[in-house]
Amino acid sequence: MKTAYQVVGLSGRRVAGHLNMPEFTFMCPNNPDLNGELLAHLEKIIKRGIFDGIFLDRMRFLALSNDPVNNLSCFCSHCRAQAQADGLDLSDIQNQIKHMLTSNKGMLQFIEMILSSGKSEDLTPPQIALGKFLDFRAESITCIVRQTEKLAHDYGWKVGLDCFSPTLAYLVGQDLTILDGIGDWIKTMTYLHKFAPAGLPFELNGLLESIKRNKALGVDSMSKWLSQITGLPIPNKQEILIKNGLSSSALEEELS
Numbered sequence: 001m002k003t004a005y006q007v008v009g010l011s012g013r014r015v016a017g018h019l020n021m022p023e024f025t026f027m028c029p030n031n032p033d034l035n036g037e038l039l040a041h042l043e044k045i046i047k048r049g050i051f052d053g054i055f056l057d058r059m060r061f062l063a064l065s066n067d068p069v070n071n072l073s074c075f076c077s078h079c080r081a082q083a084q085a086d087g088l089d090l091s092d093i094q095n096q097i098k099h100m101l102t103s104n105k106g107m108l109q110f111i112e113m114i115l116s117s118g119k120s121e122d123l124t125p126p127q128i129a130l131g132k133f134l135d136f137r138a139e140s141i142t143c144i145v146r147q148t149e150k151l152a153h154d155y156g157w158k159v160g161l162d163c164f165s166p167t168l169a170y171l172v173g174q175d176l177t178i179l180d181g182i183g184d185w186i187k188t189m190t191y192l193h194k195f196a197p198a199g200l201p202f203e204l205n206g207l208l209e210s211i212k213r214n215k216a217l218g219v220d221s222m223s224k225w226l227s228q229i230t231g232l233p234i235p236n237k238q239e240i241l242i243k244n245g246l247s248s249s250a251l252e253e254e255l256s
Helices: 032-046 077-085 090-100 104-115 125-154 166-172 200-213 219-230 238-244 249-255
Strands: 053-056 158-164 185-189
Touching: 032 125, 053 125, 077 090, 077 125, 090 104, 090 125, 104 125, 104 166, 104 200, 104 219, 125 158, 158 166, 166 200, 166 249, 200 219, 200 238
Parallel strands: 053 158, 158 185
Antiparallel strands: none
């Protein structure tokens, strides 16, 4: 992967993925050079005539759960240009988000908003800025998915999408309400017991660790607060979440 394609975080530095692994390091969907290479490569594969469809994985940003402050992306020059075309000042938004993250209350508001669209009539200026940026991220992912879908459908291919579980989708830039109308089918990664990237226990524990690290809540109240935000039955003790995962009632909540 070309370093120039790699996403840029809130700090202005390029962000590596989980454990610095290439397969978990993400590229900017607003980079026209990347998009050109991606679509050209896909068309080359399609023209071989040996497949009937494509299953899109990793059409997202890196997860914010383990380190929401540093993993928030992308703020590269291509994103700034696209945001400006959309009427957004990414530098101002960047500063507003940084200010938001200077307080415990702001940190909790941040986590709540990355887990939901944060749409409310009573938002502070930093929350409004974060909401606009999260929507911009989701639109960026949707745009490249639409381009890929069109190319595949032009050749008669079927298109499947691999998406995060509904509770976690927004924090990776996936708007499931829109993606539901793209492609031919969706598989959501609603993994109740998988303690690895994309698994609900892994990502939720990452959020708990982030809350603990930033001392935004007392340890005894973290799981209860996150359960209220997500609607998921998160165990009171992190070690139970790590070892046993979530109960089957979480599946019902994710499918509702």
